Amino acid sequence: MTAPGPAPVPVLQVEGVRKAFGDHVVLDGVDLRVDSHRCVVLVGASGSGKSTLLRVVDLLEDVDDGVVRLEGQDVTDPRVDADAIRARMGMVFQAYNLFPHMRVLDNVTLAPRLVHGVGREEAEERALAVLDRVGLRARAHAFPDQLSGGQQQRVAIARCLVTSPRLLLLDEVTSALDPELVGEVLDLLVELKAEGTTMLVATHEMGFARRVADEVCFLHAGRVHEQGPPQQVLDDPRDPRTRDFLRRLV
Amino acid sequence: MTSRAAEPAPEPAPDRALPLAHPAWTPSPLARERLAYRRARARRSALVGLASTLVVGALAVLALVSSPGWPRVRASFLDPEVAWASLPRVLEGLWLNLRVMAVAAVCILVLALVLAVCRTLRGPVFLPLRLAATVYVDVFRGLPLILVLLLVGFGLPGLRLQGIPTSAVVLGGLALVLTYSAYVAEVFRAGIESVHPSQVAAARSLGLSHAQALRTVVLPQAVRRVVPPLLNDLVALQKDSGLISILGAVDAVRAAQIQTSAYASFTPYVVAGLLFVALTIPLSRLTDALARRGGWQGATAGVAGAGPIR
Numbered sequence: 002m003t004a005p006g007p008a009p010v011p012v013l014q015v016e017g018v019r020k021a022f023g024d025h026v027v028l029d030g031v032d033l034r035v036d037s038h039r040c041v042v043l044v045g046a047s048g049s050g051k052s053t054l055l056r057v058v059d060l061l062e063d064v065d066d067g068v069v070r071l072e073g074q075d076v077t078d079p080r081v082d083a084d085a086i087r088a089r090m091g092m093v094f095q096a097y098n099l100f101p102h103m104r105v106l107d108n109v110t111l112a113p114r115l116v117h118g119v120g121r122e123e124a125e126e127r128a129l130a131v132l133d134r135v136g137l138r139a140r141a142h143a144f145p146d147q148l149s150g151g152q153q154q155r156v157a158i159a160r161c162l163v164t165s166p167r168l169l170l171l172d173e174v175t176s177a178l179d180p181e182l183v184g185e186v187l188d189l190l191v192e193l194k195a196e197g198t199t200m201l202v203a204t205h206e207m208g209f210a211r212r213v214a215d216e217v218c219f220l221h222a223g224r225v226h227e228q229g230p231p232q233q234v235l236d237d238p239r240d241p242r243t244r245d246f247l248r249r250l251v
Numbered sequence: 252m253t254s255r256a257a258e259p260a261p262e263p264a265p266d267r268a269l270p271l272a273h274p275a276w277t278p279s280p281l282a283r284e285r286l287a288y289r290r291a292r293a294r295r296s297a298l299v300g301l302a303s304t305l306v307v308g309a310l311a312v313l314a315l316v317s318s319p320g321w322p323r324v325r326a327s328f329l330d331p332e333v334a335w336a337s338l339p340r341v342l343e344g345l346w347l348n349l350r351v352m353a354v355a356a357v358c359i360l361v362l363a364l365v366l367a368v369c370r371t372l373r374g375p376v377f378l379p380l381r382l383a384a385t386v387y388v389d390v391f392r393g394l395p396l397i398l399v400l401l402l403v404g405f406g407l408p409g410l411r412l413q414g415i416p417t418s419a420v421v422l423g424g425l426a427l428v429l430t431y432s433a434y435v436a437e438v439f440r441a442g443i444e445s446v447h448p449s450q451v452a453a454a455r456s457l458g459l460s461h462a463q464a465l466r467t468v469v470l471p472q473a474v475r476r477v478v479p480p481l482l483n484d485l486v487a488l489q490k491d492s493g494l495i496s497i498l499g500a501v502d503a504v505r506a507a508q509i510q511t512s513a514y515a516s517f518t519p520y521v522v523a524g525l526l527f528v529a530l531t532i533p534l535s536r537l538t539d540a541l542a543r544r545g546g547w548q549g550a551t552a553g554v555a556g557a558g559p560i561r
Contacts, residue, residue: 019276026276061560066282079285079292083561 010073011036012168012199013058018067018077020050020057020223027053029223030067035168038197042210042231045220046246051203052095054220055170058201059092072167088116091161092170096177097153099145099160105132106141109160117164124163131159135189151182155189162193169193171202175209187212207235207250219243330518337510337519344506345526348492351420351502355427355492356485362432367439368465384436391433396491400426404498423495431488438480442473482538486531493527503527 015033019026027050035041043051056062058069060076060083069077076086099108109128113119119127132138135155137148145153154174161169171190175183187209194200194213204210210217210231217234219227219242227240238244278286315321369377369384391399403426408417416422446469454464496505503523510519 017279021276063561066276066279068281077285079289079561 009037011070012039012072013201014068014070014073015054015058016068016070018054018057018069019065020053020062021065027223028057028064031220031223031225033201033218033225033228035199035201037199039215040194040198040200040202040213041216041218042214043201043203043218043220044205044207044210044234044246049220050223051220052172055092055172055201055203058168059090059170060087061092084116088112088164089166090168090170091164091166093154093157093161093172093174095173097145097150097157099153099157101145104142104144105137105148105156108145108156109163112160112164128159128163131163132156134162135159136185149182150178151185154178154186158186158189158193167199169198169200171200171204173203173205175204175206205250207247211235219246221246326516328517328521330514330516333510333514333516333518334522337507337514337522340506340510341503341519341523341526344501344503345523345530347420347500347502348489349530351424351427351495351500352489352492355424355431356488358424358428359431359435359488360481362428363435363439364470366432366436367443368470370436370440371443371465373461388433388436391430392437394430396426396430396494397497399430400494400497402426403429419498419500420495423498423500427488427492427495431484431491435481435484438477438484439473442477443469445476446472479538479542482534482541486534486538489531489534490527493523 011034013033013035015031018028018031020028029050031050031054033041033054043054045051053062057064063079064077067077068075071086071089074081074086076083099105100111103111106125106128109132110121110124113124113127114121129138129141132141135158137152137155137159140148140152140156145156148156154177158174174190175186178186183206187206190200190202190209191213200213202210202213214231216228217231218225219234219238219240221242227234227238227243234243235247238247366384366388369380370388372381400423404419404422407415407422407425443465450468450472451464454468455461459467493502493504496502496508499505501509503526507519507523511517
């Protein structure tokens, strides 16, 4: 969707989103914008609201207030078909969340066949192409627990990519991986970014944030305290909280 | 929907008495409109549910009442006078059912827990125990309850051993304990095996013995997890306690049988049936409530995103 004119519609626009669990306010008026082919990285301490923001965007949580727009459409409106909206996005979880009772190929073909109405043959063809893309075509008939953590996470990414989502949401996708397996997943994401995938990423990997981010958002206590290009936010932070957070990472 | 400057935000507004790091929140008009829509939709769903329930209920009653044999069935099964007259006796019988059930339930829980622990013991020393528990469970889970009742009720006194009770109530209760403890033992065992091995590893690494780990770490989690299926078995026990009537104990079923011959009407059976249902309903609701309560589930409690997804 390439809108004409000087202001194309952003893929994702978050406006004043508030979300509380009981008395605990997790998101307290978050504003955010992700344009097409851009990668926005969320950084911040545990509990700062990164994961909740991603879950809110993927409509896995209802917001208390504010608006989330996907390609201009208000998806937080309770009248919209949430399943149809979610089908236009892909989410990769920290703990992979592959279906352990299905082979890799079945994990990847599930959404095309059930949600997008693609026939089995064509779905498998597409799935194999995507698995090839993440370097796991040879493991198509393995079960998830026969794969390493890095391979499982690459399958989870393939499971998202196979439906060509407009927006890819990545929730600390390397946090559960052994250190030597982190590289293969991050390299894949860097390649996807280079291919123009629109991404919203929560991560603790600052090196990765520098490599892929067009923009870095620093979240603290449910608010965006600083946002800008990675060189500015990560190397020359203006907000004392960002400085404090980055100092503790070193 | 306020735009936020990138400057450091001020600390919590001082006028707030609550120790919240956030200023008071007033829902925006948009949020209020969404809430109103959700409420309206919930109201509509409730109304549709009520209407469809009434229609289905009315159709069922109509089908029953308009069937050709209905007048005769009503006369012999639903005679209000007979129902009222037989109620005291049936209630008296039900009181016996309740007492048998309560005593049996306690015995069943203890015996089943012992059996389950025996079946999970590892090591060659415990082989006889493990074997005995396995054989016991296999036998009493396989035998129909009515056979166990007959064998225990008429076989045991037939041995003419000293100290063997002859009361139908005690023997019937014993048969219930024998059968149900085999079922409940399997429920407990499933609970024990559902506790993740890492829990045992953590306990053992602290220096706890196998028995200590079982007692303080595994069993508390296992028991909590199996409470809903246990209550399910308790509901089944409650109504199966009516089977002791075949040994001659005057419980609710037997009392109803006696009243049925006295009044030449089947109505007392219906009375007994209604009473049994009324007895099990509170337990069933308790089971549902406990199954919903996250705190009992242990492992999955408090997992982020465990809530419903629209």
